[in-house]
């Protein structure tokens with residue numbers, strides 16, 4: 001809690017603008033930054049604003065590397081609900097980033113354990129993540145680290161909880177086709193990022209955000225670990 005900076009906003013639009021300003025500052029400060037990317041509905045406006053900044057020539061992503069938090073297991077890259085598809089369409093296709101420098105876990109490979117290790121190694125080789133963007137799941141997850149996941153975990157395979165699958169059902173036609181597993185950066189991986197930008201939108205997340213910020217630091221509320229990160233900025237429209 002001590003280190004957390006909170007930026008209060010009144011709308012999704014404002015959340016996008018404030019978050020884009022922080023990303024812009026990071027990239028200006030270090031044009032070769034490594035950014036950690038998140039998916040879900042919350043960061044969409046951030047990505048829209050970043051595209052606008054790029055179009056206005058306020059920012060270039062040509063020297064940026066990105067690592068996404070997670071990916072579903074078993075979805076083709078061009079499946080509209082895969083995070084590969086999401087990132088291409090929400091951001092990468094519209095900016096000057098070199099796609100070779102955009103990393104997302106491969107949820108299709110035969111050897112998933114090896115993929116987890118490969119991903120960790122790639123992050124390490126790149127010198128770690130400078131700024132990690134994270135959203136918050138309704139059950140307190142970050143990335144796909146579901147309640148009960150050990151804080152010591154690095155990139156790993158996770159079985160999604162029924163509540164996460166139900167929450168993400170809105171993007172699929174039927175609950176039966178929501179993937180049951182995902183690859184996610186672990187809590188340890190996320191905690192090693194130099195800065196974390198936590199984005200939380202919507203009153204339905206007020207109870208969980210309250211626990212994340214003011215509750216015990218517990219594996220039952222994965223995001224509560226952020227209380228112990230030295231440089232977290234929270235942008236939210238929730239009145240706490």
Ligand code: GLP
Nearest residue numbers: 039040041042135136137143144
């Ligand atoms: C998914 C993602 C998370 C994301 C969460 C919240 O489960 N794996 O990274 O933070 O959803 O999504 P939303 O922003 O749509 O509420």
